[in-house]
Amino acid sequence: MNSTDLSVLKAAVDWLNNGHSVAIATVVQTWGSAPRPVGSWLAIRGDGQVMGSVSGGCVEDDLIRRVQSDILTRSTPEMVVYGVSQQEAARFGLPCGGTLRLLVEPKPEVQVLEAILHSVSHHQITSRTVQLSNGKSELEPGSRTDSFLCNEVFMKTSYGPRWRMVIIGAGQLSLYTADFALASDFEVIVIDPREEYAEGIDRDQVQFIKGMPDDVLLEIGVDSHTAVVALTHDPKLDDMALMEALKSPAFYVGALGSRVNTQKRKSRLLDFDVTQEQVNQLHGPVGLHIGALTPPEMAISILAEVIAVKYGVSIPKKN
Structure with a gap:
């Protein structure tokens, strides 16, 4: 709805x-x-x-x-x-x-x-x-x-409930991603435990939660109308969130990072309580490949991929 x-x-x-x-x-x-x-x-x-x-x-x-x-x-x-x-x-x-x-x-x-x-x-x-x-x-x-x-x-x-996007990290890219997600009619939640981001994202329509991402994901409940996007570029935060997100019914799970770092992340996740099938659901590097260089362009590519998955549109394979 x-x-x-x-x-x-x-x-x-x-x-x-x-x-x-x-x-x-x-x-x-x-x-x-x-x-x-x-x-x-x-x-x-x-x-x-x-x-x-x-x-x-x-x-x-x-x-x-x-x-x-x-x-x-x-x-x-x-x-x-x-x-x-x-x-x-x-x-x-x-x-x-x-x-x-x-x-x-x-x-x-x-x-x-x-x-x-x-x-x-x-x-x-x-x-x-x-x-x-x-x-x-x-x-x-x-x-x-x-x-x-x-x-x-x-x-x-x-x-059903509104489509929801949970963003891990409250940096500049998260700000633009939240803006585009709101414009696309998503409910937006941003999670970040770091003190330097304690003020959160200054957006009335965005819910900011200060806490460990994996704990918060379990608290709020991730359903089949939820997308989880990890954007901190910090494995200590992103990986913990991804462990819970990939085991949840989330319709989309993505993480920021290069192709090399994405492969390393997938290997790390397999060392924990995450199956190969679940790891295969991870979208990384996050976003469609459109040559994006700036944070706003990267946010557009992220929303484009999330929306494509939401509507069951085929996405080109990332090599």
């Missing part, structure tokens, strides 16, 4: 608990060049207040009108389609003849939304199945491999 959809969830829970009528619209299908992906949320309050987006602004005004004048009076979900014809696509500003299909729930269950918010806050994945005949939802544990599904009977979708 990205930060936008998480904001929608929090707003919907708050509005419902304060007695407002609320409808939730979910993108269930797109054709052509639709601005928002399947699963995107929009919460609409009875007075027209909105949180989130389903089209980047193309259809929201019309959807608010429909919700206020008709949909909120209903008790079951309604399917709304925009851009069936080229003329309608042009009318609503959908690019390239794009078409958007939305499921609008006029009576979302606040207890269900609160349960989803609780699981997301605790870095768990929850699957929700909504029956289109009555709007009732059922929750069960989900996984990253779950697929979005919507047919004439039900909609099934999964909600």
